[in-house]
Amino acid sequence: MLLTHHTDFIPSRMLEGEAGSWEAIAQIIEHQLLPTLDQVGAALFLPKGDPVPSNVYSAPIENQPPMWYRKCPQIVYVVQGEEQIVYRGRLYTLRARQGAILSKSGGPHISHVVTSKAIPFRDCLWFDFLPSGCVIHRCQLSFKEHLSGPHYMLLDPKLEEIFQELEEELNHSSRSNPLIVKSLLMSLFSLLVRAKLLPLKAVVYPLQESERLPLPLRKAIQMMHRSYNRPFSLKRLAQACGFSPFHFCRVFKTYLGTTPLRYLTQLRLEIARRLLETSSLSITEIAHLVGYSNPAYLTRLFSKSFGISPSNVRFQSRPSHRSKPRKAKSDKF
Numbered sequence: 001m002l003l004t005h006h007t008d009f010i011p012s013r014m015l016e017g018e019a020g021s022w023e024a025i026a027q028i029i030e031h032q033l034l035p036t037l038d039q040v041g042a043a044l045f046l047p048k049g050d051p052v053p054s055n056v057y058s059a060p061i062e063n064q065p066p067m068w069y070r071k072c073p074q075i076v077y078v079v080q081g082e083e084q085i086v087y088r089g090r091l092y093t094l095r096a097r098q099g100a101i102l103s104k105s106g107g108p109h110i111s112h113v114v115t116s117k118a119i120p121f122r123d124c125l126w127f128d129f130l131p132s133g134c135v136i137h138r139c140q141l142s143f144k145e146h147l148s149g150p151h152y153m154l155l156d157p158k159l160e161e162i163f164q165e166l167e168e169e170l171n172h173s174s175r176s177n178p179l180i181v182k183s184l185l186m187s188l189f190s191l192l193v194r195a196k197l198l199p200l201k202a203v204v205y206p207l208q209e210s211e212r213l214p215l216p217l218r219k220a221i222q223m224m225h226r227s228y229n230r231p232f233s234l235k236r237l238a239q240a241c242g243f244s245p246f247h248f249c250r251v252f253k254t255y256l257g258t259t260p261l262r263y264l265t266q267l268r269l270e271i272a273r274r275l276l277e278t279s280s281l282s283i284t285e286i287a288h289l290v291g292y293s294n295p296a297y298l299t300r301l302f303s304k305s306f307g308i309s310p311s312n313v314r315f316q317s318r319p320s321h322r323s324k325p326r327k328a329k330s331d332k333f
Helices: 022-040 157-171 178-192 208-212 215-226 234-241 245-256 260-278 283-290 295-306 310-317
Strands: 012-014 074-087 090-095 099-102 122-130 133-141 146-148 152-155
Touching: 022 074, 022 122, 022 133, 022 178, 090 099, 099 157, 122 157, 122 283, 133 157, 157 178, 215 234, 215 245, 215 260, 234 245, 234 260, 245 260, 260 283, 260 295, 260 310, 283 295, 283 310, 295 310
Parallel strands: 012 146
Antiparallel strands: 074 090, 074 099, 074 122, 122 133, 133 146, 133 152
């Protein structure tokens, strides 16, 4: 199967405002996804695939790979429009209020697929299931632009436990019970909107000191803080500031004393450190959250920057290993 890729790239930007907020996502789950699932049943997330046509190609989104391979299972739900995905050698067309389950064993998938010159609008929620919980984000695609919202981490190990039960039920197609599948999906999404949202705003959003920077640089800083887990694109940042990449790097270093890539790397490492200190997420999960596919690479960067390994930071942050005030010794006569 060969997927061609057009040469004119669609610009990729941050989905800002209310649409990308956690509150908006939770509202969609509670007032659209769950009622539709209750009415339609398991079929909502079990679409029938079609043969992949010869004219299919992945939408040419700036700085995005044509094929995705996640090391964790996923669910996609279409809020509006029409999404198309190539998965397990089949083409799945998902319309508004439909979704699909992408298991870990299913291999890579190709999202945002296009089968004609036109690129239909699509507005989707993506759910990545990890051992400690779930990462959710919203994205929108049109022929003009690709908008990707912030990623939200919801902590509750029960989420992956339910998803594992769901996969086990679906893998036994000969005896799979649609009522059990529906019940597991209802439990999964009901728990999602009540799970603990990992508080990262203190690190993710720039401090007030950034107010002293020129407006174009403030915009670039905000973009990096809000999309720190996305692939680095010097061109995209420079364009947002109205500068050439060369001039952007010069201005950035003049005011901040470092390069944009080093700034982003340090930001990712600071977020990783906060996650190590405040959550039970594994190094692999943290690497995924901050934008690194290889946890060993994150470990090397982390150790070089802080002079301590991620595992030692976690060890020291445990309550039982924090330094305790010593009791005053009683005088002996």
